[in-house]
Amino acid sequence: VLTAAAKWFRDQCDAEDEESDAFRDTVICGMGWTETRLDYEEEPEGQPVIERLDPLEVVWDSSARKRNLVDMRRVFHIRRDIPIEDARALCPGDHFEDADYNASWVDRADEKEPHEVNNRFYDKDDIGDGVPSDKTVTMVRAQWWERVPVWLVVDPTNPDKVITLEKEQFDELNRRIEIAGGKITSTQSTRKVYKQAFLGRVLLEIGPAPCKDHFSFKAITGKRDRNKNTFYGLVRAMKDPQRWANKWMSQTMHILNTSAKGGILAERGFFENDADAEATWARQDAITWTKQGALSGGNGKYAPKPQSQFPSSTFQLMEFAISSIRDTSGVNVELLGMQNSASQAASLDMQRKQSSMTILQPLFDSLRRYRKEQGRLLLYLIENYLSDGRLIRIVGPDEQQYVPLVRQPGNATYDVIVDEAPTSPNQKEATWSMLQQILPVIGKMLPPATWLALLKYSPLPTSAQKDISDSIQQQQQQQQQQQQPSPEMMKAQAELQLMQQKGQAEAANHKALTDAKIEGMQREAAAK
DSSP: OHHHHHHHHHHHTTHHHHHHHHHHHHHHHSEEEEEEEEETTTOTTOEEEEEEEOGGGEEEOTTOOSGGGTTOSEEEEEEEEEEHHHHHHHSOOTTOOGGGGOOGGGSOTTOOOOGGGOGGGSOOSSSOSSOOSSOEEEEEEEEEEEEEEEEEEEOTTOTTOEEEEOHHHHHHHHHHHHHTTOOOOEEEEEEEEEEEEEESSSEEEEEEOSSSSSOSEEEEEOEEETTTTEEEOSHHHHHHHHHHHHHHHHHHHHHHHHSOOSOEEEOTTSBSOHHHHHHHTTOTTOOOOBOTTTTTTTOOOEEEOOOOOOOTHHHHHHHHHHHHHHHHHTOOHHHHTOSOTTSSOHHHHHHHHHHHHHHTHHHHHHHHHHHHHHHHHHHHHIIIIIOEEEEEEEEETTEEEEEEEEOOTTOOOOOOOOOOOOSSSOHHHHHHHHHHHHHHHHGGGOOHHHHHHHGGGSSSOHHHHHHHHHHHHHHHHHHHHHHSOOHHHHHHHHHHHHHHHHHHHHHHHHHHHHHHHHHHHHHHHHHO
């Protein structure tokens, strides 16, 4: 039920689209962020929301080093250009002024404004002057965790059970046990408590975090730079080859534009009209007049311009730069589908794809770990906020059904499993290609049930698999029905069996009577 609830949660908020955008951010800049929460504004019972965040709006503590920042102690989401009405709805308060919602201290004085929001770089009439129509502010949402002391106490009513109590609860229990003349067995420990705050110019609101065990912000990290303790994506290694390609392209255009592509060198007075010669020299349908005897005299008053030789290595350098963009990122032409299939074998093509996926594996490892972390967050939200009896859809072998989502007491720990890890370009195609090599040998020995199990690993769509499976099961049922006798035949067989039993009984009775008569005649003969 919880698995179906998690799928329902993700379907309601289009989680696949948001996570695709976050993973794209990871590939580009090395960080992708999502926020998982419940929105009570549009739906009073709580509407699931998984939203992609701009990675440049999220700040975390510098001590976090693990993948997906699972060891971070605090995280900040800086939201700029929030309408003042939305800011008041987030943190209502009559004693707050409009200036109190603006966290202007976040923006550094030496930080340049990104050109995407400055319209003077664009020649568009419909953009305007870049001034927002509504009054906007900058707000900061902070989440962090603190360690608080707790006591692990042996339950007086059940010695095999250990309960966790906070300081007030422990003091109250200890006082009651001392009054009763007993003693409790306990040990002190610590536990993490997650908190949240909204910051403007002043502290607007502070309280417990939406999830007591996790941050509501989840990260997908790329590759880690150990020296700078930052994460980066594929684009960082591709920037230098792109700069080379741009530089050599501009250099090529400069050589083409500045080198001579025709024309002559002439002395003054060689032509009758210098201006007319400039206008007609390059025209095929015009005559350029010279002075009498200028051409026949051969006095060398004009000569063609010397043409410079274009460097032959320029195109090779450009091809090297363009190919380096793919080589530095690890995304080869086979993975892009741009390799000519006739130039290499299919096995080599598959191996090159797998080698490329091996290079990109850290990105997919982070995505897999993100799904685990977000699954634990979803589990908490489902158990504590969504288990109110609402109906969710469960799709299984017995078709779909709707069941109420209610809290299950006594179940505190679950497993979060992420299946179908991207260990190859297409896991089903890789499995199916291996099965094709052994099925011709053992195919005739396999029963229909095994074929139905193997059908799940085929690259066919799920709907096609279901249709084939249903047809095979229907054929098996028909065969079983044909093998079973009809009701009339079963009735006839029962009557025949009854008649046989009746005849056997009559024969046994007749034999018994005959034996009794013979025995009586023998006794009479013996008496005489």
